[in-house]
Amino acid sequence: MKPLAKILGGAVTALLISTSALAQDIAVRGEQVWTMGPQGVIADGVVVIEDGRITAVGPYADTPIPTDMTVLSAPVVTPGLVDAHSTVGLTGYLNQPDDQDQLDDSAPVQPQLRAIDAYNPHDRLVQWVRELGVTTLHTGHGPGALVSGQTMVVKTRGNTVEAALVEDGTMIAANLGTWSLDRSGSPGTRAKQMSMLRQALVAAQSPVEGEDDDEDGARDLVNEAFVSVIRGETPLLVTANRSQDIQSALRLAEEFGIEVVIDGAADAHLMLDELAASGVSVILHPTMARNDGEMENVAFTTPAALAGAGIPFALQSGYEAYVPKTRVVLWEAGFAAGYGLSPEQALASVTIDAANIIGMGDRIGSLEVGKDGDVALFDGDPLEYTSHAVGVVIEGEVVSDAVR
Template sequence: MKSFALIGAFAAALLSTTAFAQDVAVRGGQVWTMGPQGVITDGVVVIEDGRITAVGPAASTAIPQGMEVLTAPVVTPGLVDAHSTVGLTGYLNQPDDQDQLDDSAPVQPHLRAIDAYNPHDRLVQWVRELGTTTLHTGHGPGALVSGQTMVVKTRGNTVEEALVEDGTMIAANLGAWALDESSPGTRAKQMAMLRQALVAAQSGGSDEEDDDAENSGRRDLMNEAFQSVLRGETPLLITANRMQDMQSALRLAEEFDITVVIDGAADAHMMLDELREAGVSLTLHPTMARNSGELENAALTTAAVLAEAGVPFALQSGYEAYVPKTRVVLWEAGYAAGNGLAPQDALASVTIDAARIIGMDSRVGSLEVGKDGDVAMFDGDPFEYVTPVTGVVIEGEVVSRARR
């Protein structure tokens, strides 16, 4: 297995001329493509009109005359965060910048992340400077069904400029985080309410009022959201950490023949056979998440165990109830690599594997011709805590030149 060894001939300095170039070349002592070309020693990635047009050894890959060239010892695809609340969860941790959860009702699948995302929040800039170029973000834990997610690039003056896909998944939650003194008050009630919502969507109405609305021609946004799940268009992202809740998620998927992605999955190492047989994908809890409450069985080695068992997973920044309420996938992957996960697999968990789970692998996650020109540059091994990110490119635009 290759390591992220420094290539002595390459300095960390970034050679730059234009702040918002859409055409740029990135040369690295090591280029970890995460695609068929593997790791290229002394490699080049050429980006034109925001898309990758060439990837290969510097000796045989032509760089168009006059194109800006950035250099770094290690070059990787832009990092992909498989599940986040960044942009809805603000860095100030004040009521006016906490839009990841509306607790006025337990089931709200029609809440759209696009209506709450703030592209100017400092957390968006922070994760961008640390190499994250694509976020799967949206509503978080705290309610049985908290709302929708979306995929954005970590740039843009408006949410429309950042947006890649709206309504990517619908976020649901099982276990203690989504219990309420009134309803649902138990795990059995959680499952009953989820089943009832899906059954109502199958029949087109959840109660007499909804039936009247349908007969009068008025739209029911809640039913429409669940109907997209039933049609197989939208996965149900179920945050479930305890084994009993993960089993309930698998049961729901089988009962309704729907696509479920299990989020959190702290007890995943306790049910490897069931997960592998179900063919479900996981967005695993952050490696360094505190092991308490619902995550009391979480382990630093879970990512390595899942990789060995052949269970598809990606790492995430996630959501936590304490400041700053989100993490950085680069560091979470690094810690997983320090606890048994091979470097190639660790990088995959925040690039191509993450892209595959959120349905974006045709655009991001690897450095291949035709894909978005998203690149992260490092001054050495990305998973060494002291290694800074030296530059970030999104679709050919140099969005960060800071050393972070």
């Protein structure tokens, strides 16, 4: 089979990316097609995409391909990768003040800040992760404040944020522990962090009917955001690494009956029973995160421990305070596979499991009929460091043929 780079010239691909061409009718053939769905791994398989959606998946010999449809080929084909939590698009690759929009530290609680207002689809990091097979980002405001803002789901393409957008206001990002403490202000302690969160949720629990607006008709955007959490419309994404902070997040979920997703969770392997009993999902820190400070208990074997305990989890690129500002989830998954995860579990943590946790499992994360035509092509085992991404398709549009 010819690699994708041999089928499409670089000039053609550049045109597709710069013009955000409409979805193509296209088929993608692989010596191995890892569907991450009920069909498992298909030897010599093919994925047929029409009008941006998958219309057929199966063995090449038995799956009809419309006449004259372009067929791309690669040794290994997988679903487009899903980054379960990122700040890509808000943290620019230059690491300069003018391209760092993941945090506003003017107040400790700002759930009204929308990721859509800060996302830059032209930032080099968006292109970088796309070329490595990442087709979907759950991105938004990062750590550093008690409630730093909202997240959203985007595809890694598009000339505008509207063209990239899948869902606005996916979760509200909260942060417990030292990252969001202000020793000279508020909150200055963990107890004050929890008190402030409780106060905001209590205020949202019982809004006075007919008095949602003040006398001037102004909306309370902060309270509106917390009301959506209380109503079960928006999960609270709580970054908590130490066990005491994870426990506080679980207690908050039980107390208010809200959906909480635990993020980071460096100490997760120390409290598997509690996490399993709570029923929460975990977006685990990058496997290779630096183990200092709140991350001192990071373990390479934590993904396997979560899988063994039956706790739903996904891997993420997370937030980095230094250049190049992000990690690549495929490499994190590959490392986890070397420490106890099976290849299927590792790939699931950055495809279907990630999609399910961010509420997108009915649309992305696996190669199944009816889902978005998001496909990544590799010249070998995608979990091996020596393999390369050789092509990326988003909703039937070839967005990269770079060999990365």
